[in-house]
Amino acid sequence: MGVVKKGMKVVHRDRKAIGQALRLAYYPVVAVRAEGSKVWDKDGNEYIDFLGGAAALPIGHRHPAVVKAIQEQADQLVHYPPLYGYHELAVDLAEKLNELPRGDFTKRTIYQLAGAAAMDLTVKLARVGTKRPKIITFLKGYYGALYGALSLSAFSTIQRRYLGPFIPEIYHVPFADCYRCIFKQEYPNCGLACLDYLKTVLKHLVPPEEVAAIITEPVGSDGGYIFPPVEWLKGLEEICQKHGMLFALDEIQTGCGRCGSWFLSEQYNLVPDLTAFGKGFSAGVPLSGVIGRASVMDELKPPSAIGTGIANPIVCAVALAVIDVIRKDNLIEKGKKMGAYLKKRFEEMKRDHHLIGDIRGKGMLIGVDLVKDHKTREPARLEASKVCWRAGELGLILTTLGESVLRVCPAYNLSQSEADHALEIIDNALSDVERGKIPDSTVASLSPW
Numbered sequence: 001m002g003v004v005k006k007g008m009k010v011v012h013r014d015r016k017a018i019g020q021a022l023r024l025a026y027y028p029v030v031a032v033r034a035e036g037s038k039v040w041d042k043d044g045n046e047y048i049d050f051l052g053g054a055a056a057l058p059i060g061h062r063h064p065a066v067v068k069a070i071q072e073q074a075d076q077l078v079h080y081p082p083l084y085g086y087h088e089l090a091v092d093l094a095e096k097l098n099e100l101p102r103g104d105f106t107k108r109t110i111y112q113l114a115g116a117a118a119m120d121l122t123v124k125l126a127r128v129g130t131k132r133p134k135i136i137t138f139l140k141g142y143y144g145a146l147y148g149a150l151s152l153s154a155f156s157t158i159q160r161r162y163l164g165p166f167i168p169e170i171y172h173v174p175f176a177d178c179y180r181c182i183f184k185q186e187y188p189n190c191g192l193a194c195l196d197y198l199k200t201v202l203k204h205l206v207p208p209e210e211v212a213a214i215i216t217e218p219v220g221s222d223g224g225y226i227f228p229p230v231e232w233l234k235g236l237e238e239i240c241q242k243h244g245m246l247f248a249l250d251e252i253q254t255g256c257g258r259c260g261s262w263f264l265s266e267q268y269n270l271v272p273d274l275t276a277f278g279k280g281f282s283a284g285v286p287l288s289g290v291i292g293r294a295s296v297m298d299e300l301k302p303p304s305a306i307g308t309g310i311a312n313p314i315v316c317a318v319a320l321a322v323i324d325v326i327r328k329d330n331l332i333e334k335g336k337k338m339g340a341y342l343k344k345r346f347e348e349m350k351r352d353h354h355l356i357g358d359i360r361g362k363g364m365l366i367g368v369d370l371v372k373d374h375k376t377r378e379p380a381r382l383e384a385s386k387v388c389w390r391a392g393e394l395g396l397i398l399t400t401l402g403e404s405v406l407r408v409c410p411a412y413n414l415s416q417s418e419a420d421h422a423l424e425i426i427d428n429a430l431s432d433v434e435r436g437k438i439p440d441s442t443v444a445s446l447s448p449w
């Protein structure tokens with residue numbers, strides 16, 4: 001981020017014209033053009049993009065196949081709502097999506113517009129599919145900002161402030177966060193104390209036969225790329241099977257190959273009843289949905305999940321193009337390799353930077369957790385904002401999630417030279433922050449996660 005004079009004018013107009021509740025403000029990059037993993041701003045500055053449209057651009061910005069799909073579809077049919085009729089692209093896409101999650105049973109897809117809406121739909125499906133009212137979900141989870149999704153979310157009290165009452169009968173228990181275990185235990189010696197906690201809740205507080213579903217992310221995404229032990233996820237699945245609850249995964253961020261398989265559940269041998277998707281498959285256009293067991297999906301009767309813009313032909317054409325490019329160019333494998341390389345380089349960086357406390361990741365979903373102190377693991381919140389700011393100045397779009405986790409979720413086709421340049425920028429930004437070169441005032445007006 002060199003000079004952002006022209007950009008700042010837009011930012012000032014934005015603050016006057018747009019309600020700022022829709023924003024997490026890191027720095028004033030006003031994008032005008034993008035291609036692959038590069039973005040250019042209004043002042044002509046060039047950036048490498050490690051945010052990747054908030055993990056929504058698996059094949060990068062303006063991939064030629066996506067541009068072609070949009071242009072060709074725009075020439076044929078822009079809007080014909082499946083709400084009132086049919087178009088074939090929605091069917092083509094659903095047939096492809098239904099094959100992706102594990103499970104030897106018939107599946108169907110119901111589309112929505114955003115991740116949050118897919119999570120609202122998950123709650124509806126769980127309740128109607130089991131005729132039970134209660135939902136179990138987890139602290140530190142983020143499922144979106146619509147009322148249903150926000151009722152599930154327990155990531156930021158600031159985000160929930162004054163918005164209650166939320167939808168009832170949602171119970172939050174601790175997520176398996178092994179780096180900051182609230183039981184002060186170490187995995188695996190803990191014997192999964194967090195799972196025992198949930199079992200205790202089901203024994204003394206919430207009757208399991210009233211629980212419709214356990215809803216979780218397989219990776220605590222906005223919570224800070226928290227990877228729970230696979231055993232914990234398996235334990236949740238077993239509890240669901242034992243008590244007739246649905247096992248529902250939010251793969252909105254981890255899906256579309258981001259963690260090295262179409263859905264992370266595939267690698268972990270999990271068979272979810274419901275899988276929410278969004279982000280990657282949508283490539284930045286409004287598409288999300290739930291893929292699920294037909295017997296459950298069919299319980300939700302028309303018109304319980306309708307919406308005017310849902311499964312628009314252009315959006316479906318984009319998602320089909322994304323799936324096609326990922327398959328043809330073997331991008332899941334490429335992303336896995338590049339992700340392993342990035343992770344290795346962050347591990348090397350850790351030796352030189354006391355701020356780096358932990359590195360977690362799979363494929364192209366990597367979190368670099370910055371801490372004030374390696375023993376207490378207290379999040380280095382201010383420092384993380386400064387690192388992002390400095391990275392921006394040096395030409396890298398970098399943000400955080402959790403309290404102080406640098407978020408690395410670029411396109412799977414990030415080139416080696418882009419990766420190396422971005423790593424060099426992060427290395428330099430960390431050094432500058434550690435040496436106290438970035439004053440607190442620089443980031444005082446920002447509002448990061």
Ligand SMILES: Cc1ncc(COP(=O)(O)O)c(C=O)c1O
Nearest residue numbers: 114115116142143144221252253
């Ligand atoms: C795991 C997860 N679920 C749901 C959402 C909400 O998606 P959207 O922002 O499209 O509503 C997000 C967005 O960050 C997410 O990461």
